[in-house]
Amino acid sequence: MPNTFKIYEDLQDSFSEQQAKTLTKVISKVIIDESNIVTKVEFNDLKEIVAGLAVTVKELAEAQKRTEARVEELAEAQKRTEARVEELAEAQKKTEETVRRLVVDMSDVKKQLGGLSMAVGYGIEDKYIPIMESFALNRYGADIDVVERKHIIYPDGKYDEINLYLEGSIKNKKVYIIGESKAQPGKKDLDRFNLMLGRLKNYFKVKDDGIKGFMIGYIYAPEVEDYAHSKYPHIDLFKTYQIERIAGSSRKKS
Secondary structure, eight states: OOOOOHHHHHHHSSSSSHHHHHHHHHHHHHHHHHHHHHHHHHHHHHHHHHHHHHHHHHHHHHHHHHHHHHHHHHHHHHHHHHHHHHHHHEEEEEEHHHHHHHHHHHHHHHHHHHHHHHHHHHHHHEEEGGGGGHHHHHHHOOOEEEEEEEEETTSSSOOOEEEEEEEEEEETTEEEEEEEEEOOOOOOHHHHHHHHHHHHHHHHTTGGGGGEEEEEEEEOOOOHHHHHHHHHHEEEEEEEHHHHHHTSSSSOOO
């Protein structure tokens, strides 16, 4: 029979009471089952193995604690991230609302500026309509029968608003002189005006010399003048003060 008390005493030096009791039972059973007396060396080897297992278990327990601590850290980080996302979502809502208000405000500004631009344009037209006959005669040699602000409605229902519509003749040949007035014309204004002249040319069924276009503005940026001269040489540019000078020149209607 194995000396279980001696085994227990030896194990108790390295293990807790419960562990020593359990190991004593296991070792005694092994000795009995195998009918083999464990030598002191073998017993010490067994103790080392068991001790190694205990160390491994302890290390695993420590690793588990570190893992649990790391999981808690990640959980806290996740909470902070979620809180930050909520803050960003709220900030996004506020930004979108601010942008929406700015769009509305800009829309109002554009309407006001558009209204102001139209008012300025109409002011130019109203000022110069009375002298357009003299202007057209002195500038183009045209005898003018009609001067007005006019809408041309096309077969598809679309229309163009003509700021200064002059209808007459040059050397007994029908001519349409079309004027556009802006406070400070830009490149896009020239582009739109040129397209309108093309539509009117087709509508009136005239050749290039049967329609003439001119633009009036208080001032032109240098790049706009260069753009007009290089791309649209058929469109005459006039500053507002030049209209009166041309209309007041000495040429008389024939």
